[in-house]
Amino acid sequence: MNFKYTIFSLIIILTMYSCSDDYLEKQPLSEITAETFFNTASDLQLYTNGFYRMWPSTSIYNGEASTDNIIQTELSDEMRGTRLVPTTGGGWDWSYLRDINFFLQEYEKSDDEVAKAHYGGVARFFRARFYFDKLQRFGDVPWYDEPISPDDTEALNKAQDSRQFITDKILEDLDWAIANLYEEKSTYEVTKYAALALKSRVGLYEGTFEKYRNISGYEKYLEASVSASEELIGNSPYQVYSTGSPEKDYVELFNSHDANQTEVILARAYSQELSIAHNVNYYTTTSSYGRPGMPKDLVNSYLNADGTRFTDQVNYNQMSFIEEVKDRDPRLSQTIRTPGYTRKGQSIVLAPNLGATVTGYQIIKYVTEPVYDTNSQSITDLPLYRFAEVLLNFAEAKAELGNLTQVDLDKSINLLKQRVNMPNLILDDANASADNFMASQYINVTGSNKGVILEIRRERRIELFMENFRWDDIVRWKEGQALAQPIRGLYFDGVGSYDLTGDGETNVVLYEGEQPANPIAGVQYYKLGSDFTLDPNGLIDPHPDYNSRTFDESRDYLYPIPRLELQLNPNLIQNPNWE
Structure with a gap:
């Protein structure tokens, strides 16, 4: 059937x-x-x-x-x-x-x-x-x-x-x-495998939630995650999808109409014949529906292709778009539009459409042929449980328990790195030199495994981007402060013409005052201070009115119980500080 x-x-x-x-x-x-x-x-x-x-x-x-x-x-x-x-x-x-x-x-x-x-x-x-x-x-x-x-x-x-x-x-x-x-x-x-994947997820969530709040007994949940993950790693028909093409295997895992049965354990099915669709093409390509974009801090976290840290460079935050995306972890160019990007089934090279993304980093994950660009016409199956997540869960749970080994990394995180031809994560090297940039994002990580935990979190955010894990990860790590940090996008050196495809031709013109006369067909024109704002460092500031935001550590990790439910059941207690 x-x-x-x-x-x-x-x-x-x-x-x-x-x-x-x-x-x-x-x-x-x-x-x-x-x-x-x-x-x-x-x-x-x-x-x-x-x-x-x-x-x-x-x-x-x-x-x-x-x-x-x-x-x-x-x-x-x-x-x-x-x-x-x-x-x-x-x-x-x-x-x-x-x-x-x-x-x-x-x-x-x-x-x-x-x-x-x-x-x-x-x-x-x-x-x-x-x-x-x-x-x-x-x-x-x-x-x-x-x-x-x-x-x-x-x-x-x-x-x-x-x-x-x-x-x-x-x-x-x-x-x-x-x-x-x-x-x-x-x-x-x-199936049994989906249940194992959910157990892997549940154990990691509760184990880290309790560990980062100093609740005793958290270890049993991390151990449950490890045991479920090990069962899937050692005794299941799933593996990391790879054809030996690091430049396209990651993106093709997500823009295939049917879920990839090599890696996807359980998927939400969509079908044109049955008129069951979602809206990812419309969401990411139109200028009238949210204009979603990847933030610069996430772009910055992708390593260079040789495994070195992009953020170790002195001027990493003020590079031209072509410079900053060159020779990076291949997953970056398979998640956002970068020079050379073409739509599935087409050969026309496209620049990022700044009208469709508030940060300038236009998302391409799940995006398929233009025929599906109308609202609620996308039919790519969406993964609910993926073998890659299990590998990440396994490595993180072991690291948080303090018993992670290089062998563990080689059968988990490094399989994901090998898919895109990235150098392996080396346990001793990571712990000997924790990344300051990652440490500034996750301020609660301490201990002898600090360096490798930060690297696992880097991998998790990159590999599972747009798969609905980020809020839950922030909550369980007790890192709500990350949501209150400044939001930034693409770097521009003020008014001028810009090439975003690397072919020497102008794709974007930024101007002040009146739009230049005789606009060139195919070139995007944006008025600074109106279409978007640059901060003092030349970075797109998509929300200048919200640069001072707060996250209430005593309240915001949980949602409030509705008032009516408290009236119907007087024995329910409202979550802390939502009274």
Whole structure:
């Protein structure tokens, strides 16, 4: 069965609710009853297919714009420090949990033991994912492992359980799923490998969250991440995708219409035939939809092609665009437009379109042929769990535990570097000379493994850019101050003509006053102080009104519980300093 095309065409006969605590009072089925259902493997599959609606509705990359990874015309409330306590909504939605728990209450009646084991694992995977999302957003939340009757006042008024209790329950569900899910490789269905990947992610998240807040017992979570990662590294059909073409393998991993089955463990499927699409082409190429751009501090973090640090150069922040992107980690030119860039399926060399990016660094990850440039027409499958993330999780967890070895790096981080022909990361060298630039970004890293932890974080931000990890990484590392740092973009030496493609021809003209007469076709003209602003050092300042931003260390790592939920359940406690 080709799951990409069948899951969306199956008749989902469940009613999936989107309210908050009202889920406790609604039935999970509309036309069928437990007495007549949950008997066959097909029944179990049909019900659990509804859980796949938990995937992001359009994309996995939108969350990056809440952080310092993708800068848009409007800064997010998270970046500005202007989040408010909502009355309702705010992510406090429990509808899917009711459906999952109802399934787990009823599915045992089936006589198909093989199907019960697998689909029970699917349900527990989704319950683990559901609670992991709640843990990341709110911290302590109530744990429910069965559907609640509308007259069960005690359950309805349940207080929050601790984040450690929630994490332990998540890992318990995942261990059950890992032991029972099918092992066959399937890019669009939950399998044992997807559950291992989620366990790797959960363990690393909670382990580092607790370590950087001096909470005792964090080691067991890092060890859980290591064990799950090792199982995937040593006993799974996945590997780093590479054809031996370092100049294109990374970008082709993401601009393929169908998920790459060599590396992608689980993907969100999109299809033109079924009219299921997202908007990445429109998002990154048009001047009317956010104008997303990579920030300069991230561009600066890419190493030179020979493995040396770009930021060790005296004038690294005031180089022309052609100079700064020359001879860098090949992932840079496969993530943003650089000299020589052509669209997929075309041969015309394109300069960055400054009208479509507020920083000047125009994103190309996931971007495909121009035919998909209309809003909500992109059909590239989006990775939800990727083998590369598992490798990064493994190396980081080992480094934070203090038992990372060179052998560990060689079977994890260095496989990603080898894909793009970058020199290996050497443990002793990294720890002997920690990068000051990276240390200024992550001020809480200390200890004997400081240098290698900083390098792993460099690799993580670069490799997983635009895959929706940045906010969660900032939170677990307790590095919220990074979101309040100045935001900058491309360097220009004031008014003048600029070549951004390296062919000697003008691509951009910056001017003051009136636009030059007789504009040249194909050349971009921008008025300084109007179309964009340069700071005193010549760097694009996309948000000059927001150069003084704050991040409240006592509040902003968690989201607030909506006011209505606190009224409905008086035993809930608002997250710190959101009162």
